[in-house]
Amino acid sequence: xxxxxxxxxxxxxxxxxxxxxxxxxxxxxxxxxxxxxxxxxxxxxxxxxxxxxxxxxxxxxxxxxxxxxxxxxxxxxxxxxxxxxxxxxxxxxxxxxxxxxxxxxxxxxxxxxxxxxxxxxxxxxxxxxxxxxxxxxxxxxxxxxxxxxxxxxxxxxxxxxxxxxxxxxxxxxxxxxxxxxxxxxxxxxxxxxxxxxxxxxxxxxxxxxxxxxxxxxxxxxxxxxxxxxxxxxxxxxxxxxxxxxxxxxxxxxxxxxxxxxxxxxxxxxxxxxxxxxxxxxxxxxxxxxxxxxxxxxxxxxxxxxxxxxxxxx
Amino acid sequence: xxxxxxxxxxxxxxxxxxxxxxxxxxxxxxxxxxxxxxxxxxxxxxxxxxxxxxxxxxxxxxxxxxxxxxxxxxxxxxxxxxxxxxxxxxxxxxxxxxxxxxxxxxxxxxxxxxxxxxxxxxxxxxxxxxxxxxxxxxxxxxxxxxxxxxxxxxxxxxxxxxxxxxxxxxxxxxxxxxxxxxxxxxxxxxxxxxxxxxxxxxxxxxxxxxxxxxxxxxxxxxxxxxxxxxxxxxxxxxxxxxxxxxxxxxxxxxxxxxxxxxxxxxxxxxxxxxxxxxxxxxxxxxxx
Numbered sequence: 001x002x003x004x005x006x007x008x009x010x011x012x013x014x015x016x017x018x019x020x021x022x023x024x025x026x027x028x029x030x031x032x033x034x035x036x037x038x039x040x041x042x043x044x045x046x047x048x049x050x051x052x053x054x055x056x057x058x059x060x061x062x063x064x065x066x067x068x069x070x071x072x073x074x075x076x077x078x079x080x081x082x083x084x085x086x087x088x089x090x091x092x093x094x095x096x097x098x099x100x101x102x103x104x105x106x107x108x109x110x111x112x113x114x115x116x117x118x119x120x121x122x123x124x125x126x127x128x129x130x131x132x133x134x135x136x137x138x139x140x141x142x143x144x145x146x147x148x149x150x151x152x153x154x155x156x157x158x159x160x161x162x163x164x165x166x167x168x169x170x171x172x173x174x175x176x177x178x179x180x181x182x183x184x185x186x187x188x189x190x191x192x193x194x195x196x197x198x199x200x201x202x203x204x205x206x207x208x209x210x211x212x213x214x215x216x217x218x219x220x221x222x223x224x225x226x227x228x229x230x231x232x233x234x235x236x237x238x239x240x241x242x243x244x245x246x247x248x249x250x251x252x253x254x255x256x257x258x259x260x261x262x263x264x265x266x267x268x269x270x271x272x273x274x275x276x277x278x279x280x281x282x283x284x285x286x287x288x289x290x291x292x293x294x295x296x297x298x299x300x301x302x303x304x305x306x307x308x309x310x311x312x313x
Numbered sequence: 314x315x316x317x318x319x320x321x322x323x324x325x326x327x328x329x330x331x332x333x334x335x336x337x338x339x340x341x342x343x344x345x346x347x348x349x350x351x352x353x354x355x356x357x358x359x360x361x362x363x364x365x366x367x368x369x370x371x372x373x374x375x376x377x378x379x380x381x382x383x384x385x386x387x388x389x390x391x392x393x394x395x396x397x398x399x400x401x402x403x404x405x406x407x408x409x410x411x412x413x414x415x416x417x418x419x420x421x422x423x424x425x426x427x428x429x430x431x432x433x434x435x436x437x438x439x440x441x442x443x444x445x446x447x448x449x450x451x452x453x454x455x456x457x458x459x460x461x462x463x464x465x466x467x468x469x470x471x472x473x474x475x476x477x478x479x480x481x482x483x484x485x486x487x488x489x490x491x492x493x494x495x496x497x498x499x500x501x502x503x504x505x506x507x508x509x510x511x512x513x514x515x516x517x518x519x520x521x522x523x524x525x526x527x528x529x530x531x532x533x534x535x536x537x538x539x540x541x542x543x544x545x546x547x548x549x550x551x552x553x554x555x556x557x558x559x560x561x562x563x564x565x566x567x568x569x570x571x572x573x574x575x576x577x578x579x580x581x582x583x584x585x586x587x588x589x590x591x592x593x594x595x596x597x598x599x600x601x
Contacts, residue, residue, distance in 0.1 A: 048395040052600035074397040084392035086320070088327050100316030101396040145392065 007056035018207035031194030032187035034204035083142025087131035205308035317406030359443035359567035374475035456587035494548030507531035
């Protein structure tokens with residue numbers, strides 16, 4: 001169990017994390033979502049005890065990371081944004097070093113490392129120097145390091161950045177498989193990624209926690225909406241009259257473009273092509289010529305970006 | 314701590330740093346040994362060989378420049394500071410690994426008295442007790458240079474500042490001899506030192522008002538002392554600079570053939586102090 005209360009972090013005058021509080025329960029995968037510079041990495045660095053917070057507390061399994069750092073850190077495996085790898089060591093040497101750091105029983109180290117190497121599919125490079133490995137393998141070695149000693153909480157900072165699509169899928173599968181035994185927290189600035197693997201999404205923007213919910217509930221709230229753009233040769237009041245009759249339209253905005261033409265932006269959660277057909281006949285009945293009509297499908301990503309972008313106003 | 318110690322030691326030897334350090338040390342010491350002992354016939358390596366080989370102390374800058382700045386720059390320190398090991402143990406592991414490399418040098422130097430013995434007279438007990446003190450002296454410099462390396466992310470800057478520091482510590486006492494021992498010279502010197510302390514306070518706390526206040530208060534204190542008791546300032550600067558070089562405290566071991574426990578205590582205190590400073594520097598950076 002992880003409990004974060006009123007976490008605030010200043011870098012000089014800049015407020016990187018602004019009064020964030022949340023509680024995470026065991027055995028789930030949590031996703032930190034936010035644009036670059038939102039404070040995800042800073043929050044993770046504070047949660048793992050790498051840097052201190054200006055104010056607020058972090059508790060890992062009941063241990064305060066500031067007051068009992070060694071006990072709290074024993075429950076955490078951390079893969080930072082840049083995997084912390086010693087270039088001059090082989091994969092085996094590195095994992096052995098991490099196991100010794102994390103105080104794994106000496107007799108079990110060899111078996112433990114072999115198991116983790118198999119799990120992260122790096123057994124075939126175990127004797128190679130880390131500086132000769134590709135980005136994808138380095139990421140996996142970093143993840144293997146985080147898994148050493150099988151801590152309860154595994155924190156991954158943008159684990160799929162820089163990987164190719166196949167590796168991203170493998171990484172996602174691997175992260176999903178961790179669900180059984182660990183609480184996983186991962187961060188990303190890509191919504192699809194988080195919604196693909198996470199049970200709960202926490203959206204961070206400008207250092208603030210703006211949402212904390214399951215992906216299903218979030219996409220309901222954020223909506224899979226589309227936007228229809230129209231140019232109609234009629235005045236804006238009569239266009240509005242027509243649009244009001246449609247229940248499928250959740251929101252519309254009509255502005256006169258010039259004397260005779262109105263520009264409309266129509267939001268809907270219904271099937272946009274079906275609506276487009278109906279609007280065609282409706283405008284035709286009123287003898288309003290449609291000059292231009294287009295559909296813009298808005299992805300979750302767009303809406304997420306809008307959500308996180310607009311919070312600073 | 315043992316895990317870090319082993320890793321650091323392996324890294325020092327894998328990256329050639331340790332070999333270069335040992336080889337350079339032996340080369341420079343070897344030249345002195347050849348001149349003083351083999352050519353001029355001194356029977357002990359303690360004096361003058363060890364005493365005059367302080368030029369080798371520059372090499373500690375090379376030994377310590379890599380570990381902390383590189384880890385900080387490559388962000389490998391994220392692994393260390395998020396693992397269940399305290400910062401003190403991390404720093405001690407690194408420190409002891411560097412001392413071990415220097416200990417290899419000491420072991421090699423320990424063969425020199427045996428060479429002298431095979432040629433005739435040697436003073437084994439003096440040489441070996443001197444080597445012990447000399448080892449601790451080296452450890453003092455490693456601690457100082459490690460502290461300097463903890464202040465920066467750049468290996469080059471770490472090496473340069475360490476070099477300058479070693480130079481100031483070892484040579485300033487010699488250079489201060491050219492200054493006059495008139496009281497007002499000391500006064501100017503102390504006010505300059507007060508200004509430098511103020512500047513360091515400013516840089517460390519990033520608070521110009523605090524640094525300025527410290528500088529002014531110290532300067533005023535020196536000035537008041539000068540007005541009321543100027544006799545204290547006769548050659549005071551020279552005395553202070555004379556106390557500065559840690560190697561001056563070796564003299565009882567190598568020149569007067571005494572096992573001086575004060576020197577040992579002094580060196581161990583300095584080591585403890587600078588290891589503590591290193592830990593504090595790292596902690597402060599993480600919590601600010």
